[in-house]
Amino acid sequence: MIALAGFTQSAVNPAGPQSAHIYHLWHLYLWICVAVWVLVIAFLIAGLTRRRPQPQTPDTKLRRSVITATAITIGILFFMLVASIQTGNALATRSFTKPVSIEITGHQWWWEVHYQFSQPDQEVVTANEIHIPVGRAVILKATSQDVIHSVWIPNLDGKIDAIPEHVNTIWLRADKPGIYRRQCAEFCGMQHAHMAMLVFAEPEPKFERWLADQRSGARSSAGAVVMRGRQIFENAPCLLCHTIRGTGAAGTTGPDLTHLASRTTLAAGTMPNTPGNLAGWITDSQRIKPGNNMPPINVPSEDLQPLLSFLESLR
């Protein structure tokens, strides 16, 4: 569980300009609304408990009060509308150069990640985890392969739906390094609850290093156990769905495993990436995440260790 500690997932703890805009708007709204609520309830209590004058309060006086209250309401609403539109404009303004462009594709129930560059050989494919440079704008393109999902990093920006055959775009920027968790925000079926992703905001050099690592093929060490594990992997059903660049595995229906060991979680943020969890996932994933699309694999006990060694070597 250590690997998962230290992340945040909260709309009231902004780490970038977009979420900060929204956070300020929320604060403004919160205080206005609290004030209005207190006023209404105060008038209610006063109206119920006050001493009745003789004669009764004339209707003209009541009418004046109602008209005043309505006018104030309209004023407040107009103010709120202006604040909302201003925030909306601030969110939509795109004054940045050299953004990182990431396409996130929702699948039932994991995220395919595609770093887009002008040269095809620069592109990076990974899953369920993204790294972004601190202080640089990131363009997120959300789409889906099956049903509607939603991309939402509360610490960085509001959400945008990932809809099949549509591509929705938002931009965001992280100003503080940190780990920001996000999870699917549009109900997408059986395992909607376990469809998370960690966002690592890190300094530019560290990010570039990570990117370079991800571009390369699988670089597993050449030990005998690992080689045996690779052989097991290539002969097992795994390769029908998963890709490990540099090996024979080129399936595209499951997450790309080329750099599996560099990721901190398994099964779209369901659990930390430890050999024990990985073994449990391979042999009986349906116990951990019922309904997911990974079938159980029957690995003989003497083969499990080499297979894990191979997968854990994919840095």
Added chain:
Amino acid sequence: MTVERALDVSNLPDAAPGTRAPVWWGQIGMMLIETVVFAIIIASYFYIRLGFSVWPPPDIAPPELWWPTANLILILLSCIPMFIGGKAIDEGRIGTAAFWLGLNIIMALGFLAIRIIEFNLFNFKWSTDVYGSLIWILVGLHTMHAIADTTESIVLFGIMVSGRMGAKQQIAAKLDGIYWYWVAAMWVVLYILIYIYPSIRLGML
């Protein structure tokens, strides 16, 4: 018990035509609902149409015009006996009304027969693509309404022939007519939408 003031209504009639009858408002309400049903589908039609540059979609030939146009004229003509029949009902000439209603029923059945030809003329199915789905649901729904009103007309015709016409049935017969005008008017809208609208180019407007 003694009441201070009372209003004696015993001299009022026990039925009234047109907007004074509750059932007239009920029928208008039903027609309003059905109009909204069509309006929502028509709005969906335009919403879907926004996603296409060519309409109907390129691999579908637009439906032929001859039979649908003939049918449009038939249903408009069939409103005439309905109207004359309605006049006769107002004047209490039930026999005459039955004759004109019968003529309307024959024309309505003719309309439904040609409607079958229309369906056969569609060179696509509801499952071909979304255009097919939209056209089939629009025409299908309209056909359902036409069948329903024709059935109502037949029942009323039966009531007229069996001599059971009362005040309520008179109002019902008038409302049956109003409903048929609605069915005809709705077909004018759908005819334009389905057969004319796709061939209008923006340049022509």
Added chain:
Amino acid sequence: MVRSTGIMKRVTKGVLACASVLVLATLASSCKRESRTLRNEPPQRGLYDAARESTNEPGGKLPKIGMPSPAEGNAYAISQGQRLFDWYNCSGCHAQGGGGMGPPLMDRRFTYGSQPANIYDTIVRGRPNGMPTWGGRIPEFQVWQLVAYVRSLSGSEPSAATPGRSDGLEKKTRAQLQ
């Protein structure tokens, strides 16, 4: 109404009886159709059974012909089979059931038999002229799901368990291709 009360009572009783029969029938059919088994057995034929492209397989555990399909008539299984049909690239040769490099799957008669067990056998063992051997690669329950989906293409599965269409690009179902 007094006159017809007796008749009404009898009619009502009859309707109630019919309704209960209908409910029971629906119950019987829906049990099979609607169940969703999530935890299944992993492949039993060994992990890295080398790929065999021919039917001449001496020895080995073959499925008994006539064994009942656990997926037959099950809506969830058919739907999963549809997903797997794409994932395992069956459409590469069979298109969406219309056939291409491989034979069409919308016929009711298959070269190697159209009973669930026959199709299962075809998938697991492969057939000459191109059908690969999937045994050991795909867990048995997924093979059964594929079998159910393939049979649904030719209308051999109950229509209540078969989807009217699929949601993807150019995935025409039976109704459209006919």
Added chain:
Amino acid sequence: MSADLLSTIDQYEIDEAAAKRDLENSWRAPGGFIGWFQEVNHKAIGLRYIVTAFIFLIAGGIEALLMRYQLAIPDHRFLNPNLYNEIFTIHGSTMMFLFAVPVMEGMGIYLVPLMIGTRNVAFPRLNAYGYYMFLFGGIFLYAGIFLNMAPDAGWFAYTPLSGPQFSPGKRLDFWAQMITFTELSALVVAIEIIVTVIKLRGPGMSLDRIPIFVWAMLVQSFMVVFAMPAVMDASGMLMMDRTIGTHFFNPAEGGDPLLWQHTFWFFGHPEVYIIFIPGTGMVAELVTVFSRRPIFGYTAIVLSIISTGFIGFGLWVHHMFATGLPQLGESFFTAASLLITIPTGVQFFCWLATMWGGRPKLTVPFWYVISFFIIFVAGGLSGVMIASVPFDIQVHDTFFIVAHFHYVLIGGAVFPLLGAIYYWFPKMTGRLQDDRLGLITCWILLIGFNLTFFPMHWLGLHGMPRRVYAYSANSGWASMNALASIGAVVIAVGGILYLVNIFRSKRDGGFSGPNPWQAGTLEWMTDSPAPRYNFLHIPIVSGREPLWERPSDEIPLVIGLRTDRREVLVTRTLEASPDHRYVLPGPTIWPFWVAVGTGIGFTGSVFNMWWFVLGGFICFVPFVGWFWPHRNINFVPKMEKPK
């Protein structure tokens, strides 16, 4: 109608006993088991709506408790995801389609004829048909659950998740068809109420004298007429996509999954007001009665209700702010969403002014109104917040939204409803409820409600999406979830106490007499419980609160309506002057058989569309039976022309 047909009589002697005997005879209830299916009386049907809806409320509440138990602790393995998804879908669908709308309709069907001074609704047989449709729809959905066909795509069932590929089997078809049933019922009730209010008001009840609750039901009915067809279209298209392979929501063939969201929310947003507007009508009645003065700003309130009805149709897109719409459109819908606050605000200010200018009496129903203020104002304000696109995209589809709409719907509809039932209970049963228990219940519900739903605001802001069946221990959401689950138990206790009070008081509560609250509207003029014919004589209305203007035995009455058949007085639309007498039909079984035919058609079409045609044929015979006239109707050969 010319005035010479009417004669005003001063000092009229009425043979009360004879009138009562005749009316009781001609309006008597059909007896026996079969009689239950022949019933067409608006109070019986209205009560059936209310009771059935409460049974579904209990079912929905049990589902809510199961969900709260699952979420009480992190990584709880009480419900598997499949079951959890089914339960929240059924919970939402039950509460929206089988409780909230039908119970408001039931209140309307029960109260509107009493409040406007007539004997039944305009089309009693159609009314019975509407109830059977609702009942069948509910049974249909719950039968589906026990047949393992519980829908699991959420109560708004977004495509493509709800489409043929991702929701195999018949689960979603059952859901979609349940909607067809219940919406048909809602439309039927809407027509009933519109026509009843337009044509059957007591003489003298001009538009500016209609009780506000009746206005609310009228506006609600018009909203139903314009909103429900959208969801019937949507669910029909979904059914066709699923069963016969149409492509309305299939992007590959030119359809669009967003079309579902547009059509669904075009209904779904007005739906909120369809539930809430009757609630405001109830609040207005309660505030008037217990402030002991006529409502302040009657015209302003009525105009507010009407404009709420209109603006309610311009807001549907604010459920879709995260789908990537153009920014200009979003600003428009933000403005529209804020705009609807104004009429609601005006109503609140008028209620406050009424209390301010009156002599409020803190009865139990009034405590429910106070709870309504506390809760609904908070919910309305969180609604103002999420009207803003930038803020909404943060909290959309999180527990913040769950909190918001429970504040609005439970606060805005259920609390007024509970108060209203407490208030009208004497009219329904002739007995009073236990005030002490009633007060305790109200407080328990108020506390339990806030305990359950207030923490959800916090959860949503801290990132918890809605509709998750599990969350991990290190998410930090555990304590607030535990609090919410404790609150759910408190609400359940309050609910049980409410029912206990009803059952106990129904058996041995004190007798109430005709007007226990000293209220001013017409329904309190007649006996408690109201007789089947409602009024011995139709009252003549000369003000908004007739009973406050003069004692109930001095109210002028209509005489000359025949008592040997079910005759009511039809009045003119605007000024409600007497127009003609109108005979309402009596008990009949035909609506039930038509409902059975419709039910067979709808149920069968889940499996095969041809059943729909068959259902139509089955309907035909009882339909003819329904409308076929008997010979003994006196023939009127020539009608006078409408003027």
